[in-house]
Amino acid sequence: MRYSVSITKRQREQIPLLLRSVGIHHLQEPIRRPNGFPVWQIFYGVSGSGEFYIDGERAVLSPGQIAILEPHVRHGYQSTGGDWLVHYVGFDGDACAKLLSCLRLNLQGLFSLTDPDLFLSHLSALAQSASTGKPQLTECSKELYSMLLDLSGGVRRLPMSQAAEGSGLVKEIILYLEDHYSGDLSLDDLSSQFHKTPEYLCTTFKSVTGETIMHYLRRIRIHHAKVLLMEHPDEGIKDISLRCGFNGVSYFGRVFKEATGYTPQGYRLGVKDMS
Numbered sequence: 001m002r003y004s005v006s007i008t009k010r011q012r013e014q015i016p017l018l019l020r021s022v023g024i025h026h027l028q029e030p031i032r033r034p035n036g037f038p039v040w041q042i043f044y045g046v047s048g049s050g051e052f053y054i055d056g057e058r059a060v061l062s063p064g065q066i067a068i069l070e071p072h073v074r075h076g077y078q079s080t081g082g083d084w085l086v087h088y089v090g091f092d093g094d095a096c097a098k099l100l101s102c103l104r105l106n107l108q109g110l111f112s113l114t115d116p117d118l119f120l121s122h123l124s125a126l127a128q129s130a131s132t133g134k135p136q137l138t139e140c141s142k143e144l145y146s147m148l149l150d151l152s153g154g155v156r157r158l159p160m161s162q163a164a165e166g167s168g169l170v171k172e173i174i175l176y177l178e179d180h181y182s183g184d185l186s187l188d189d190l191s192s193q194f195h196k197t198p199e200y201l202c203t204t205f206k207s208v209t210g211e212t213i214m215h216y217l218r219r220i221r222i223h224h225a226k227v228l229l230m231e232h233p234d235e236g237i238k239d240i241s242l243r244c245g246f247n248g249v250s251y252f253g254r255v256f257k258e259a260t261g262y263t264p265q266g267y268r269l270g271v272k273d274m275s
Contacts, residue, residue: 002026002088003130011137016095019140022127023088028079029223030216032178036072039092040100043067043077044119048084052077052110053171059110059158061086066119066155070108078174081211087123091144099145103152114154122147169194170205173213181220182245187213221245222259225252229268237264 002023012018020039028050045063052059052067053076060080061067069075071092100106113119125143129135176193177185187198190213194201205213225244228235241252241264256264 001127001131003127005130005135005137005140007137012093015137015141016093017091017099017141017144018093018137019089019091019126019130019135019144021088021090022123022130023086024123024127025085026088028077028084028086030076030078030174030178030220032076032175034074036074037069037090038071039090040071040096041067041069041088041090043069044087044116044123046085046087048082049080050077050084050086051080054108057109061110064116065110065112065158066151067110068105068108070106073108076174087120089123089126089144089147093141099148103148105148105152105155107157110158111155112158113151114156115150118150118154119147122150169196169201173201173205174216177213177217177220181217181224182243184245184247185217217245218255219259222256225256225264226260226267229264233268240264 002021004021005019007018007020025046043061044066045061047063049063050061052061054067054069055073055075061077067077097106122143126140126147129140129143173190173194176190187201190201191198196204202213205211205216221244225240225246228240228243232240237253238249241249244252246252246255253263256262256267260267
């Protein structure tokens, strides 16, 4: 479950700490944001693990830990292999920078929690409010403030680790896939791009991520297709499939349903198993 919260200009002027998004048991897809994201974000590892790249550093988020990301800072994250479930909350507001500085939470990175259950209780309350479709933003602001107060005395910063062998190459491959997913990519294309044999690329990529390059590319394409389906409700399924690198609409439909449990049109309408 994930929810976004729309904010009016008047609400922004009146409420200094604003809930913008919240997710519970979200199956996290790979993300790359070279220009960062406009709001503060906190991720909580539920199960599996994921690797964060934050302004040139990297670290793995394990279950029970949190990652704090500042707005507009270059970052990306991805599963280290298999399903990666997270909770997350996004927030902003005129008081954010000063408040987080006072609470000494303005340092992005990974943190361990003294009392995970306390953090989760705040997150659950925010998700419950957001799920109504019309959350009481003042009450959400109070809950956010309480959450940040509790975090300020209950977190320990974890060191960002050095890159594992081969992960630099893998990061470059992922960035290339993100930039060229809409085209017709093959292992031979990647081999020419990175001046490595296809076998070496495949072995190195799987040792770091736990999955093959082509499977990873397919997940990127599916993610972008999901975004386009929701953001462009009038665009045809065939056009979206082509924009995401799928050469046939029937193949796109089959792969999309395998990955999400929905047909593309069913996903757009929120109807599962729609034929």
